[in-house]
Amino acid sequence: MSGKTLYDKIWDAHVVSTDANGEAILYIDLHLIHEVTTPQAFAGLRAAHRPVRRPDRTLAVADHNIPTEGQALGVGAVADVEARAQLQALERNVADYRIEFFPMGDPRNGIVHVVGPEQGRTQPGMTIVCGDSHTSTHGAFGALAQGIGTSEVEHVLATQTLRQQKSKNMRVTFTGAPAPGVGAKDFALAMIGRIGTSGGTGHVIEFAGEAITALSMEGRMTLCNLTIEGGARAGLVAPDQTTFDYLMGRPSAPKGAAWEMAVRHWRRFVTDADAVFDVEVAIDVSTIAPTVTWGTSPQDVVAVDGRVPDPAQFDTDTAGAIRRALDYMGLEAGQRIDEARIDRVFIGSCTNSRIEDLRAAAAIAAGRQVAPHVRAMVVPGSGLVKDQAESEGLDVIFREAGFDWREPGCSMCLGMNPDRLAPGERCASTSNRNFEGRQGRGGRTHLMSPAMAAAAAVAGHIVDVRTLL
Amino acid sequence: MIPFTRLDAKAAPLDVANIDTDQIIPKQFLKTVDREGLARGLFYDLRFEADGRPKGGFVLDDPAFAGAGVLIAGDNFGCGSSREHAPWALLDFGLRCVISSSFADIFYNNCFQNGLLPIALPREQVRMLMAEAKGGNHVFSVDLETQTVTSPSGQVFAFDIDPGGKEKLLKGLDAIGETLQAAADIDAYEARRALDQPWLELA
Numbered sequence: 138m139s140g141k142t143l144y145d146k147i148w149d150a151h152v153v154s155t156d157a158n159g160e161a162i163l164y165i166d167l168h169l170i171h172e173v174t175t176p177q178a179f180a181g182l183r184a185a186h187r188p189v190r191r192p193d194r195t196l197a198v199a200d201h202n203i204p205t206e207g208q209a210l211g212v213g214a215v216a217d218v219e220a221r222a223q224l225q226a227l228e229r230n231v232a233d234y235r236i237e238f239f240p241m242g243d244p245r246n247g248i249v250h251v252v253g254p255e256q257g258r259t260q261p262g263m264t265i266v267c268g269d270s271h272t273s274t275h276g277a278f279g280a281l282a283q284g285i286g287t288s289e290v291e292h293v294l295a296t297q298t299l300r301q302q303k304s305k306n307m308r309v310t311f312t313g314a315p316a317p318g319v320g321a322k323d324f325a326l327a328m329i330g331r332i333g334t335s336g337g338t339g340h341v342i343e344f345a346g347e348a349i350t351a352l353s354m355e356g357r358m359t360l361c362n363l364t365i366e367g368g369a370r371a372g373l374v375a376p377d378q379t380t381f382d383y384l385m386g387r388p389s390a391p392k393g394a395a396w397e398m399a400v401r402h403w404r405r406f407v408t409d410a411d412a413v414f415d416v417e418v419a420i421d422v423s424t425i426a427p428t429v430t431w432g433t434s435p436q437d438v439v440a441v442d443g444r445v446p447d448p449a450q451f452d453t454d455t456a457g458a459i460r461r462a463l464d465y466m467g468l469e470a471g472q473r474i475d476e477a478r479i480d481r482v483f484i485g486s487c488t489n490s491r492i493e494d495l496r497a498a499a500a501i502a503a504g505r506q507v508a509p510h511v512r513a514m515v516v517p518g519s520g521l522v523k524d525q526a527e528s529e530g531l532d533v534i535f536r537e538a539g540f541d542w543r544e545p546g547c548s549m550c551l552g553m554n555p556d557r558l559a560p561g562e563r564c565a566s567t568s569n570r571n572f573e574g575r576q577g578r579g580g581r582t583h584l585m586s587p588a589m590a591a592a593a594a595v596a597g598h599i600v601d602v603r604t605l606l
Numbered sequence: 607m608i609p610f611t612r613l614d615a616k617a618a619p620l621d622v623a624n625i626d627t628d629q630i631i632p633k634q635f636l637k638t639v640d641r642e643g644l645a646r647g648l649f650y651d652l653r654f655e656a657d658g659r660p661k662g663g664f665v666l667d668d669p670a671f672a673g674a675g676v677l678i679a680g681d682n683f684g685c686g687s688s689r690e691h692a693p694w695a696l697l698d699f700g701l702r703c704v705i706s707s708s709f710a711d712i713f714y715n716n717c718f719q720n721g722l723l724p725i726a727l728p729r730e731q732v733r734m735l736m737a738e739a740k741g742g743n744h745v746f747s748v749d750l751e752t753q754t755v756t757s758p759s760g761q762v763f764a765f766d767i768d769p770g771g772k773e774k775l776l777k778g779l780d781a782i783g784e785t786l787q788a789a790a791d792i793d794a795y796e797a798r799r800a801l802d803q804p805w806l807e808l809a
């Protein structure tokens with residue numbers, strides 16, 4: 138018999154039981170919740186008079202629709218009536234069910250996928266769920282982390298388990314060393330361009346290879362975050378010394394003798410040498426250039442020195458989709474992508490709002506000025522990231538360069554709060570989705586790395602960051 | 607949850623690939639604390655101008671497809687955000703079944719929680735159904751028991767579905783109630799885990 142993959146091992150360690158149809162009841166170690174996808178779940182619990190089984194394994198934040206200024210004024214001051222009602226519903230629910238909560242304005246609050254790892258709540262070998270598709274982020278720690286819908290949120294609250302069929306195993310091996318200016322965001326975009334947005338459907342992807350081992354935890358989180366855009370249920374990186382070093386000393390990480398015991402436990406979560414994957418993909422990162430999206434799907438990628446596609450060179454079905462995307466994006470068939478003039482820059486989101494991301498952007502912004510026609514904003518992923526950045530003086534670098542320095546939250550990643558694009562505005566964004574209308578109705582989003590977004594801000598158009606290094 | 611057994615209804619063709627859940631229901635409709643009333647947000651940006659005036663021309667607003675119960679869509683339907691508001695909005699609008707060549711995992715899963723039947727068929731078959739659906743004013747039959755879709759011209763297409771999901775839809779099962787019957791197993795699992803990984807109990 139062949140060995141087990143990392144995914145197999147986490148799965149096996151969490152199966153409570155399996156029914157005749159092969160559906161397992163899977164135990165959930167950590168449940169992260171936020172204001173937007175939980176109100177109906179709590180309403181369901183109340184209606185059925187069911188308690189929350191493990192409030193101690195649940196953590197709540199307010200992130201999706203909070204404003205990115207004036208947070209100290211509290212929820213009562215949130216101008217948007219519906220957003221306020223949703224935030225107040227969360228406050229009520231966490232109080233009623235005794236769930237730990239970092240409210241808006243608390244320095245520990247921020248984007249749910251930044252907060253979990255930062256607090257040391259996210260640990261190797263765990264099963265983690267959240268009513269948000271980018272829960273895949275936590276896979277960077279070798280945790281099986283999946284986005285779920287609201288009915289499943291209710292199911293996990295009530296039972297601390299999820300009913301699920303096992304997915305297939307896929308491995309993407311990243312070999313080689315990246316060129317300067319190329320990093321995890323480029324790896325992810327290049328991969329999605331290669332496998333397509335449904336390339337990972339039905340699979341859990343493990344990322345392996347020397348280029349992954351060399352990545353920081355922040356880089357691994359960026360990569361795993363974008364796994365969902367490749368259609369996979371979750372992404373995984375095996376835990377190693379980099380993982381343990383990141384976790385050590387964090388508020389919810391085990392301490393003392395428990396730490397030693399935990400590390401021994403975590404080290405078991407690696408793929409056996411003779412394990413067999415259903416699908417294998419290999420990518421040489423030395424061939425990847427800084428990458429951006431040109432269209433309205435994360436698979437619409439192009440190297441920054443490349444050209445957008447020309448529909449004339451494709452079959453009818455594909456040509457139609459390309460034409461529709463070019464039309465929405467206001468681009469000419471076959472034009473150079475670095476000629477696209479931008480109006481806005483957004484540095485933030487659970488993909489790229491951690492300290493390392495802000496450092497990379499600040500390194501480009503330092504001593505330069507945002508182009509006069511561009512409005513650029515930086516939204517740290519959490520209050521603690523914001524504090525750290527300020528202690529390093531990054532806020533001063535950004536402000537002096539003309540960036541707007543905001544308070545933490547999801548912000549313009551999905552534009553549920555006041556931060557959003559106006560129709561037709563073109564945005565260089567470090568977020569994860571360039572869907573039509575994602576950042577505001579009619580808005581045009583180009584996904585790229587923090588350094589590339591900062592470079593675009595100062596150039597006023599999409600530009601190869603390597604020319605500014 | 608309302609069980610799904612058989613459906614005889616019009617099918618609306620939406621010949622676009624990669625319809626994401628942001629398109630199915632845009633963010634401004636996610637600020638509700640209710641499950642109901644989401645039909646007004648369904649495909650909002652495709653159906654309405656920014657000021658709320660109808661754009662006209664969207665298939666579900668075409669009288670020939672009034673009361674459609676089935677949506678036939680391009681590849682990779684339901685990708686993107688995990689928002690369950692997407693199936694809620696489809697159901698609230700009156701749709702009970704979506705046919706596509708492939709579905710994104712989270713959306714697919716969310717359908718089963720709500721009595722919305724997602725049917726995956728090979729792309730050529732979806733194309734054939736799409737062609738027959740054009741023009742409206744017809745009846746498609748979807749039979750979950752026999753796992754078949756019958757087109758207006760009488761062509762029968764068999765589809766695969768996982769047996770657990772099928773049972774859930776046929777019986778309209780409450781997943782939580784079912785899982786709670788295994789509470790003793792969950793207790794036992796938790797007790798073992800508390801011994802193996804005591805640091806997780808000290809939160």
Ligand code: SF4
Nearest residue numbers: 271486487547550551
């Ligand atoms: S930053 Fe964007 S993708 Fe991440 S959790 Fe918030 S809304 Fe979702």
